[in-house]
Amino acid sequence: MNTTFAVVRSGDVEAFAELYASVFNAPPWLDGWTMPAARERLRSLAAAPRFEALGAFQGHRPVALVLGSGERWVKGWVLHLREMFVATSLQRNGIGRRLLEQFEASLLGKYTGLYLLTSTRVPARSFYAACGYAPLDLVSMRKHIGA
Numbered sequence: 001m002n003t004t005f006a007v008v009r010s011g012d013v014e015a016f017a018e019l020y021a022s023v024f025n026a027p028p029w030l031d032g033w034t035m036p037a038a039r040e041r042l043r044s045l046a047a048a049p050r051f052e053a054l055g056a057f058q059g060h061r062p063v064a065l066v067l068g069s070g071e072r073w074v075k076g077w078v079l080h081l082r083e084m085f086v087a088t089s090l091q092r093n094g095i096g097r098r099l100l101e102q103f104e105a106s107l108l109g110k111y112t113g114l115y116l117l118t119s120t121r122v123p124a125r126s127f128y129a130a131c132g133y134a135p136l137d138l139v140s141m142r143k144h145i146g147a
Contacts, residue, residue, distance in 0.1 A: 001058045003095055005102050008053040008065065010046035014039050016055065016065045016085075023085040028122050045069070045082050052079060054103040056086070056095055063087045064095050066103045070111065079107055081116040084124075100131055 008016070020042060021033040033041075046053070050070025056063050064086040068079045086096045104114065116133065117140060118124045 003063065003098070004057050005099060006055055006057065007106070008055040008067070010051050010053075013042040013046045013053065013065075013067070016062050017042055019062055019065070019087060020083070020085055023088055026088050042067075042083075048082075050077070050079075052103075052107065054099060054106060056099045063090055064099050066099055068114070068116075073112070076112040077110065079111045079114045081114050084116075096127065097131060 017035060017038040021035060021038040023029075024031045025033055045051070045067055048069035051067070052069065053065060053067035055065045064084075066081065066084040068081040068083075070077045071080050084096065084100065086099070107114070114133075115136065116128065118128060
């Protein structure tokens with residue numbers, strides 16, 4: 001089926017909540033997202049300043065999404081790519097690469113670069129490396145503070 005790409009506005013991200021939950025509840029993540037939590041996650045990301053998103057559709061059905069938000073750094077604005085996901089049944093057929101390429105092209109002139117966080121132990125790391133992303137010399141740290 002033909003895949004089309006379109007800008008997704010902040011008020012429209014909830015249409016991707018079911019897809020988000022299904023992708024991240026599948027291996028290798030096995031996160032356990034509920035629909036209310038997935039909707040809340042996407043709404044909160046869409047509320048960030050300088051929100052940017054591009055969706056992939058087959059017919060009217062959402063099949064992939066990439067989204068992020070702008071952050072001001074010393075030499076200009078950079079985009080923090082916060083989420084990218086492709087329907088599990090459509091992964092490894094080029095939709096994600098085309099989506100990311102079109103997303104990056106839509107950001108030209110607005111941002112000096114992009115950065116993202118991903119695990120060292122998931123296929124996403126290899127995907128992003130194949131798309132030209134390189135590791136940074138940073139450490140991600142975490143501390144639990146309650147419930």
